[in-house]
Amino acid sequence: MIATEHRHCQKNARVFKTRVESVNTLTDDLFILYLSGFPNDFDPEPGMFLHLKVAPDEHPxxxxxFSIQSYNDGTAAILIREVGAGSRILHHLQPGDEVDTLGPLGTTFPKIGKDDSVLMVGGGVGVAPLIACCHEADAGARVDFCFGVRSENEVQGVEPFMGERGPVHIHLSSDDGSVGYQGFCTDIASRLLEERSYTKIFTCGPWVMMAKTARLAIQKEIPFFASLEVQMGCGLGACLACVYESTEGDFIRSCIDGPVVDGHNVVWERV
Ligand SMILES: Cc1cc2nc3c(=O)[nH]c(=O)nc-3n(C[C@H](O)[C@H](O)[C@H](O)COP(=O)(O)OP(=O)(O)OC[C@H]3O[C@@H](n4cnc5c(N)ncnc54)[C@H](O)[C@@H]3O)c2cc1C
Ligand code: FES
Structure with a gap:
């Protein structure tokens, strides 16, 4: 088995009220929610998430x-796709609205050190925790970031950080060919793996994309870390809504054993 080094730090998780600073609509169904009002010692690491009670009543x-894309000067940025009732409510929040917030929760991606060469494969809103990792990368590291979107307008989610960090090389792909390579970001990852060597692979996004990335990591025997953005209930390890099967035959709770896990320990082929 390949060595793991993702970090477990369920530190200082608690419930508190955050305040909406702004909601920045990017596309019809994609937006960035900016929240402030975090406790003074709030210090999330890349991969950690917030568990938001999106409405004060029972619905939902x-x-x-939601992953924390960035946390600067007391404000968290969260990249969100509107897929149902909860994310729709968040999209329509107004500056000053309060949000019942639990966090920071979950495990983190390994830190990218100066000698690391990391291949990242992110799709859609799965790009958020990977962006957080790039912000933390040591100078001297190299990151090849394969980012897959449906269409060009979704690239705005990463624009604020594009070109900001020397070590990050972005490789765009889109379903419709409107930006970058037309096809899957895993195609680009596969090509890069033939051209360069990497110390680690990180992934987050749709399950199919992560499963393809897993096959590449297994073939090349490269340490591989995946953030499992599966559906959750309590977020605290109690309800078992978020379990997935490990290669060791047991079930792991992605809320407290993850979301960032050793990708070599996950059964990627789902029936
Ligand atoms: C650790 C973690 C981090 C996440 N980070 C982000 C993020 O940064 N940005 C973001 O937009 N989303 C993120 N998600 C997914 C997000 O939590 C769900 O999209 C959200 O809970 C949907 O709530 P809803 O009420 O809008 O939709 P629901 O009404 O609950 O669901 C609408 C539809 O979406 C499907 N669905 C809901 N959740 C998921 C899921 N996790 N995976 C696949 N399908 C789902 C449902 O089956 C249903 O068909 C993350 C999930 C996890 C576990
Ligand atoms: S969400 Fe309840 S155990 Fe993970």
Missing amino acids: LLRRP
Whole structure:
């Protein structure tokens, strides 16, 4: 088995009220929610998430988990795709609205050190925790970031950080060919793996994309870390809504054993 080094730091998780700073609509169904009002010692690491109670009443009853794309000067940015009732409510929040927030929760991606050469494969909103990793990368590291979108207008989610960091090389792909390579970001990742050597592979996004990335990591025997953005209930390890099967035959709770896990330990082929 390949060595793991993702970090477990369920540190200082608690419930508090955050305040909406702004909601920045990017496309019909994609937006960035900016929240402030975090506790003074709030210090999330890349991969960690917030569990948001999106409305004060029972509808929807359960919290919704979202990765923290960045946390600067007391403000968190969260890249969100509107897919149902909860994310729709978040999209329509107004500056000053309060959000019942639980966090920071979950495990983190390994830190990218100066000697690392990391291949990232991110699709859609799965790009958010990977962006957080890029912000933390040491000078001297190299990151090849394969980013797949449906169409060009979705690239705005990463624009604020494009070109900001020396070590990050972005390789865009789109379903419709409107930007970058027309096809899957895993095609680009596969090509890069033939051209360069990497110390780690990180992925986050649709399950199919991560499963393809897993096959590449297994073939090349490269340490591989995946953020499993599966559906969750409690977020605290109690309800078992978020379990997935490990290669060791047991079930792992992605809320507290993840979301960032050793991708070599996941059964990627789902029936
Ligand atoms: C650790 C973690 C981090 C996440 N980070 C982000 C993020 O940064 N940005 C973002 O937009 N989303 C993120 N998600 C997914 C997000 O939590 C869901 O999209 C959200 O909870 C949907 O709530 P809803 O009420 O809008 O939709 P629902 O009404 O709950 O669901 C609408 C539809 O979406 C499907 N669905 C809901 N959740 C998921 C999921 N996790 N995976 C696949 N299909 C789902 C449902 O089956 C249903 O068909 C993350 C999930 C996890 C576990
Ligand atoms: S969401 Fe309840 S155990 Fe993971």
